[in-house]
Amino acid sequence: MSTRLASGGRLIDRSKQVQFTFNGKQMRGHAGDTLASALLANDQMMVGRSFKYHRPRGIVASGAEEPNALINMGEGARFEPNQRATTTELFNGLVAQSQNHWPSLEFDIGAVNTYFSRFLPAGFYYKMFMYPRAFWKHVYEPFIRQSAGLGRAPKQRDQDTYEHFYHFADLVVIGGGVAGLQAALAAATAGQSVLVIEQTADWGGRAPVDGVADDSTIDGMDADAWVAQAVAKLDAMDNVTMRTRTMGAGVYDHGYLLAYERLRDHAPEAKGPRHRLWRIRTKQIVTATGAIERPLSFAGNDLPGVMLAAALRDYVVNYGVSTGDRTVVVTNNDDAYRTAIVLKQAGLEVPVIIDARPEGGGALMAKARDMGIRVDTGRAIAKVKGGKRVTGVQICAQAGEGSVLEEIPCDAVAMSGGWSPVVHLWSHCGGKLIWDDAQAHFRPDPSRPPTGASGEGFVIAAGSANGALALDAALADATAAGVAAARAAGGTPDDAPPPKADALGEAALAPVWMMPQGANIKLRMKSWLDFQNDVKVSDVQLAAHEGFESVEHAKRYTTLGMATDQGKLSNINGLAILSDALGQPIPVTGTTTFRPPYTPISMGAIAGEARGEIFQPLRRTPMHDWHDANGADWEPVGHWRRPYAFVRNGETVNEAVMREVRNTREKLGLLDASTLGKLIVKGPDAGRFLDMMYTNMMSTLKPGKCRYGLMCSENGFLSDDGVVARIDDDTWLCHTTTGGADRIHAHMEEWLQTEWWDWKVYVANVTEQLAQVAVVGPNARKLLEKLGGMDVSREALGFMEWADGTLGGFDARVYRISFSGELSYEVAVPASQGRAFWDKLMEAGKEFGVMPYGTEALHIMRAEKGFIMIGDETDGTVIPQDLGLDWALSKKKEDYLGKRAQQRSHMTDPNRWKLVGLETVDGSVLPDGAYALGNGVNENGQKVMIGRVTSTYHSPTLNRGIAMGLVLHGPDRMGEVLDFPGTDGKTYKAKIVSAVFYDPEGEKQNV
């Protein structure tokens, strides 16, 4: 059984007890434990079921590479699935549940899959679920959904907060083991800013654990002491920033780096954000990310109790936890001997070390033998015995096919297949790898680093991440890396020798990709490569056999390395098996692509502050709060919120819209038009410039006058419209649509900066400087006259004129313009006075029957008048000619943007659909976007379309449905009735009429 030892545990505080629950069971651990170490201390060997076969699974690793111990963490608003127990720090009240089992972890129905595993090989889903097609939706997909595993999705809103942080550093060192610390020490002497990040809560990495086994020293100190003084030194330097619990997540172009800081995962009740995503710009990155131990592929290597040798040692040294009383160590290298030595030192049994190498190891083997540990060389594990945990191992010759020589009872197995450098961050942005035959791993190729803007490399790997596995080699490599990085970033670091490391030397490893070497199919089918996705040696061999020769294809076919751990344990073993099956060397097979993030980061960290009220910016006019307090039913228009209607008690939204239209037509309506774009265009060439921007002539407009104008793209399509007012000799004010303000401003600047850079024109966007209110209806003039201060009579301020003045005590510019067909003024006041002005209008307008109206009433009234709306009648493919706006296209001007495009043959085609009014025969409302049917079918067999609805409303003024649409030869077909099939199964009949439904003579507005 696994248990807490009576002593030991360099990271835990035995004086501090911590309570937690696992699957509802109360358990105890210590401060400093991970959830994994605490589970093991409570004899919870089995922590989950596998993805496909629902096999019992236990903890395999002690860090970020863990494939099995994925946990549903927390409850309610703090629930999060797929958290790795090995990287979860224990805290009081932690609630964890295992995943992927039903009805319970101990008894799981899905485990029956394991008996059918012969029938669930690689590519099973692709082969099985192809036919019949109709089965996919109703049979296959629900079945796969049900059995597909891992965690549940959270149901509640996350209660925690998250944030981003932009950081700039000359150098970033990723990894706080001895190599990272030494690289930072070497680099920091140059005085440049250095950020050092470590993904765990503790500095030091593996060296302190390894040192326990072989009494190694650095500069005469044990590793813990050396780490403490190195951290103290770095902490004391002003130019160095140190962060633990911060993982280098991804390396991107131009020295952009994402780091993921877990601030409150270990203390969820503390104030502050849970995670912080660091968005870093740096000149040089040192990846001192260490190495990951590889499993060995023998039958039953996935049973709970089979663990990576170094992880098993970590649990003893760091947490005082033993995984079993009797541990068999199986290895192809010297490092695993450290585990045997540590176990023996802790008073635990190591019945045998099985070393696949015929000659065995070096000094570490000698030390183990001296301690009385039996070492069998040239041997292998044929099979691990046990069900929900290990009960023993069968030993065979590595060179053979698995004939059992001996069976040894044990309750844990420590396996080591060698070490692979963590090359992920090196590779994210294009760093290349080379195959190191001696150490049987891929490591960074220093001659092909990821390159920055200058073409020079900006990532340097250091220590075991660079393949320098031995302590002395790692420290020397890290020193060189730190110095090189500082130099590459433009600094002059001191040249100091690396610290002196004293450690036992190691003999060479022998690559072992399958155990035993000639394992039969029965063994291969129980030899796991990818624990999380349940991929075995036999699956990869089958993929190769079926022709998936590219490593990327084999990966997708077998799902090897596609789980949440992205194959940290499985990739090298898997591609070695693939290479063997293909009969080619490993480097020819190559690796799959390493993509960020290194381990999954939270969605919250990616979103940062962008949630709730600040999910996205909402633009508010100065009158926004009034609207909100007075029944506004909000409509998004760009980032603005505009009232769609002001709904009163007992009213539906539609009833409110109808009331607003009627009241405006009969009495007086107010519209908050502040969102309309307002651009000042000034300069000696402004008139000439606007003549190019607009299709109509703006240079001839007289000061004091307004003109409605159209803007087209250079391809001739209608892009925006609005009223232009001439302010003085060289100043115009151009109104744009609400959504068009920024776009049209940019459009003008683009032409001024790229084409007509020599024209003397300045443009300023004053949209938000002004609050604008449309005062509309028969009583509009009465209201403005009551406010007083300006002559707004027909004579003094005619239609399409404007005047500045003081209106009711407000600084106002009054435009006599109408988008509704009624007598109408638009009054602009400084935004700071907007709310007070609105209040004043509402107060003074009472006696005239004033009511505010929203965007829908605005739309209906403009449609009743046949006025087009950008975005309704236009969609980027419509030209002014389509809309009957030829009157707004100047014939006198030599050119305007779009003019030549509009002369192309397709634009002058008489068969272009043209704007008309549409009146349903029965008075109902046409469906928006409905198409008019012609006769017959086109070459694709589709019904011929001859038009479509662009705007459609119920008009309360006419008490019937009205619409506009684009129709083939529309203006020539007045009176014709067209069929518009709806999506509701009905066909609507509508007659082609003039688009001007209301007051065609314009008598209402011209009073």
Add this chain to the structure above:
Amino acid sequence: MSDHVTSALAGAAFDGFVQLREAGACGMITLRGDFSSAVFQKAVGEVAEGAGVPKTRQITTAGDSAVAWMSPDELLIMCPHAEAPARAAALAQALSGEHALAVNVSDARAVFDLTGAGSREVLAKLCPVDFAPGAFKQGEIRRTRMAQVAAAVWMTGPDSFRVVCFRSVAAYVFGLLQASAQPGSEVGVFADT
């Protein structure tokens, strides 16, 4: 009419690990023109109480006035809110012989003050700008992105910053700054300098 004037958030405030205050209505004039023109330089100086035309990404101050560099042909002149219309008119008058544009944009903006040692950190959570003490100093201005909107930032003292954004997004920017100044969310990277 000053009795009608309200700023975007009516002086909203929040005390987190820094103090956040909406600064109220501030006067601002967008001025575009030729920086090298003597007439232009003279006009700026006269309107801004002697504050000169700033160099790239700099801000100059004098009395109640400040002049901020916005682009190679654009300045932002700051002054008391009530004086902005008159000063804009004065600029237009002084530059009537030049190709220039002076326009009062006071009400198009919202202004916030951040005070406290953590101000650099609060801003560094939102803007892709190096706010380290050695990198961002008094006298500089940055036009940048604050989360999803445009903003400009400069220092008004050793520990204080002023932030300008568009008026319509004042509540959003206040919300961003408030969220970033929550007690417990201190980052601590600029603390020892």
